[in-house]
Amino acid sequence: MDLDFQVIIDNFTYFMIGRYPNGPLGGLGLTMYLAVVSCILSFFGGLILGLLSLSRYPVIRYPVNLFINTIRGLPLLMVIFWMYFLLPALMGKTVPESQTVIMGLTVFTSAYMSQIVRAGIMGVPKGQTEAAISTGLKGWQTMLYIILPQGMRNMIPSFVNQFVSLIKDTSLAFIVGVSELTHVGTQVNNRTMSYPTEIFIFIAAVYFVLCFAFTSFSRWLEQRLAWRKSI
Amino acid sequence: MLKYHFDWSIITSGKYFEWLVSGLKVTLELSAVGIVGAFVLGLVIAVLKMSNFKPLRWLASVYLEFFRNTPLLIQIFFWYFGSYKVLPTAVNEWLNNTNFEFAAAAIALIIYTSAFIAEDIRSGILSIPKEQMEAARSAGFSFLRSMQYIILPQAVRITIPPLVNQFLNLAKNSSLAMTIGVMELTYQARQVESYSFKGFEAFTAATVVYLALSVSITFIMDLYNKRVLNPQRS
Amino acid sequence: MIQFQNVHKWFKTLHVLNDVNLHVKQGEVVVVCGPSGSGKSTLIRTINKLEPINEGRLTVDGMDLLSKKTDLNRLRAEVGFVFQQFNLYPHLSVLSNITLAPIKIRNTPKKEAEEQAMQLLERVGLAMKRDAYPTQLSGGQQQRVAIARALAMKPRIMLFDEPTSALDPEMIGEVLAVMQDLAKSGMTMVVVTHEMGFAREVADRVVFMDHGVILEEAQPEEFFRNPQHDRAKQFLKQLLSPMH
Numbered sequence A: 001m002d003l004d005f006q007v008i009i010d011n012f013t014y015f016m017i018g019r020y021p022n023g024p025l026g027g028l029g030l031t032m033y034l035a036v037v038s039c040i041l042s043f044f045g046g047l048i049l050g051l052l053s054l055s056r057y058p059v060i061r062y063p064v065n066l067f068i069n070t071i072r073g074l075p076l077l078m079v080i081f082w083m084y085f086l087l088p089a090l091m092g093k094t095v096p097e098s099q100t101v102i103m104g105l106t107v108f109t110s111a112y113m114s115q116i117v118r119a120g121i122m123g124v125p126k127g128q129t130e131a132a133i134s135t136g137l138k139g140w141q142t143m144l145y146i147i148l149p150q151g152m153r154n155m156i157p158s159f160v161n162q163f164v165s166l167i168k169d170t171s172l173a174f175i176v177g178v179s180e181l182t183h184v185g186t187q188v189n190n191r192t193m194s195y196p197t198e199i200f201i202f203i204a205a206v207y208f209v210l211c212f213a214f215t216s217f218s219r220w221l222e223q224r225l226a227w228r229k230s231i
Numbered sequence B: 001m002l003k004y005h006f007d008w009s010i011i012t013s014g015k016y017f018e019w020l021v022s023g024l025k026v027t028l029e030l031s032a033v034g035i036v037g038a039f040v041l042g043l044v045i046a047v048l049k050m051s052n053f054k055p056l057r058w059l060a061s062v063y064l065e066f067f068r069n070t071p072l073l074i075q076i077f078f079w080y081f082g083s084y085k086v087l088p089t090a091v092n093e094w095l096n097n098t099n100f101e102f103a104a105a106a107i108a109l110i111i112y113t114s115a116f117i118a119e120d121i122r123s124g125i126l127s128i129p130k131e132q133m134e135a136a137r138s139a140g141f142s143f144l145r146s147m148q149y150i151i152l153p154q155a156v157r158i159t160i161p162p163l164v165n166q167f168l169n170l171a172k173n174s175s176l177a178m179t180i181g182v183m184e185l186t187y188q189a190r191q192v193e194s195y196s197f198k199g200f201e202a203f204t205a206a207t208v209v210y211l212a213l214s215v216s217i218t219f220i221m222d223l224y225n226k227r228v229l230n231p232q233r234s
Numbered sequence C: 001m002i003q004f005q006n007v008h009k010w011f012k013t014l015h016v017l018n019d020v021n022l023h024v025k026q027g028e029v030v031v032v033c034g035p036s037g038s039g040k041s042t043l044i045r046t047i048n049k050l051e052p053i054n055e056g057r058l059t060v061d062g063m064d065l066l067s068k069k070t071d072l073n074r075l076r077a078e079v080g081f082v083f084q085q086f087n088l089y090p091h092l093s094v095l096s097n098i099t100l101a102p103i104k105i106r107n108t109p110k111k112e113a114e115e116q117a118m119q120l121l122e123r124v125g126l127a128m129k130r131d132a133y134p135t136q137l138s139g140g141q142q143q144r145v146a147i148a149r150a151l152a153m154k155p156r157i158m159l160f161d162e163p164t165s166a167l168d169p170e171m172i173g174e175v176l177a178v179m180q181d182l183a184k185s186g187m188t189m190v191v192v193t194h195e196m197g198f199a200r201e202v203a204d205r206v207v208f209m210d211h212g213v214i215l216e217e218a219q220p221e222e223f224f225r226n227p228q229h230d231r232a233k234q235f236l237k238q239l240l241s242p243m244h
């Protein structure tokens, strides 16, 4: 077993930022871009789906839950393929691959985020809602000023965990040809031929450092929030 | 979209139908192997993580953190493209004589999922209050008997739902095996698309199969939750 | 002000309110008591429709609670509710707990709402706690803030569901004092409580419930001196026994 990591050093900037600034952003930079943009979009997607899934009107609740559970029942890969396939048909024009992936990740992650939102909302004691509506607050005001701010606190660590999943999930962008970290890895591998072990160990390590940092952050948050609640 | 001509017959019989069925078969095989392997390995890691011997605990922690925080796809690529340099020659020879794509995908799925399963098993056991063990011990049961009669039966009941969820995740994740040429369901759906240009039909078929799998397992788990975990509420 | 006419309510098969008739006039203070599970909370919670009724007629300040036309939010704004568990908003300061509803519902300017909130805090003796958070207050202080929060909407009716039951004994007095003060100011009040001293001194009427039925309705003096029903006698005896 003799590994030669020279290939990593030679291609380091390519792994990190692709051909940027002479070309489009790639590598780890693009991975982060995909993850952050999808995370922001899925936060709102999850919030909306989560709220709708708790609607008191069955005509809203049932289809929304059907949608959420359908997405959760599918592999992410299938969702991305559907986007790849449906988006151009729906938009009537070709859609860049990176946008296809962002849409796929967003739809997929929103479905999971909606469950976090649901649990966060249902975790707020019933007395809070009763107190709020007893002072005359309307349903949406109660949600906005009383329930969500408290529920958000329980949701934050889970949101961070979802973000970690998102970072890992961006690796699937490779399949539709977006040149993020995984794609760059396979490219370098195809070009150099004889260092697959070194390349994939390195890429795994990069993902690990990133994901582990956020996982630890989420644990820290969880403990901190739990502690503050108990005073 | 308007000009698209639907032709469902293409996926309900004939060559493409057979492709999809063979894809489903591979998905089920890969999932079955993966589930058994991930469960056994996960159990081992969970035991290590709870052992009294610090180096073992530490080793289990590193395993858990590393494999949970690395994308499955990279792990698949590592086993498929890169493992030959770090594996003993005998293992390499054995792998080369089997269906290598399938084996690499199975190994990656097993290791990745076992890390999640270990954590679920561990938190299931830890969720049993300490007092349960103390009560059992003071009632005269030995440590092992207490585990057998009091702790494990409770822990198993609690751990089954998250475990089944991980099994389902594994089945869905097995779709990533297509990237190294394992001809499972998603791979075949894509094949059908590129040969027939009937992507909509092909993806619908695959989607329906995945959903059928998820829905039936979710349904069984709902029943389990109602009947076994919260019987008084139904 | 509040009128129950042949009101019934079921939780599935459980008959929690059974043919309730009760009339609370403006400025009256009515104390509701009875054994645990007798339906006291349910009764008082129907008045601002935290629980809907199934049968009968219930009007509050001229609003028919079964009518679809009744503006529920307006009703609730006019009826203050104080809970056993306080239910203060833990993420908001004392001042914001009080000003939230006036600002959002009555569109009171923030400054004015805060001035009014400070007056209420003076009244319940907690002006110095304006910037504290609920978790930093004792139970008695939290409950007084909760009363101030309910009063901030200038309600015409105040409902109290066992406001002192979750409190340590030494804090009960401070809360009862605030309630007594409120009663003197002419507020219409319905109070579920087992504080018989409060009932004796402040209530105009005592209502005794058991199994969802109003068994007895009398002036406090009369109720304590000469309860009519065996259940009421038993209940009073238990309350007054040293075990309690």
Ligand SMILES: Nc1ncnc2c1ncn2[C@@H]1O[C@H](COP(=O)(O)OP(=O)(O)OP(=O)(O)O)[C@@H](O)[C@H]1O
Pocket: C011, C014, C016, C034, C035, C036, C037, C038, C039, C040, C041, C042, C043
């Ligand atoms: N949401 C509900 N669903 C079903 N049953 C309920 C519900 N709320 C109350 N009950 C039942 O209705 C009955 C009356 O409850 P209620 O809370 O009104 O009693 P209470 O007189 O206030 O008792 P306590 O003194 O313990 O507060 C009880 O048997 C209770 O278990």
Ligand SMILES: [Mg+2]
Pocket: C040, C041, C042, C161, C162
């Ligand atoms: Mg009660």
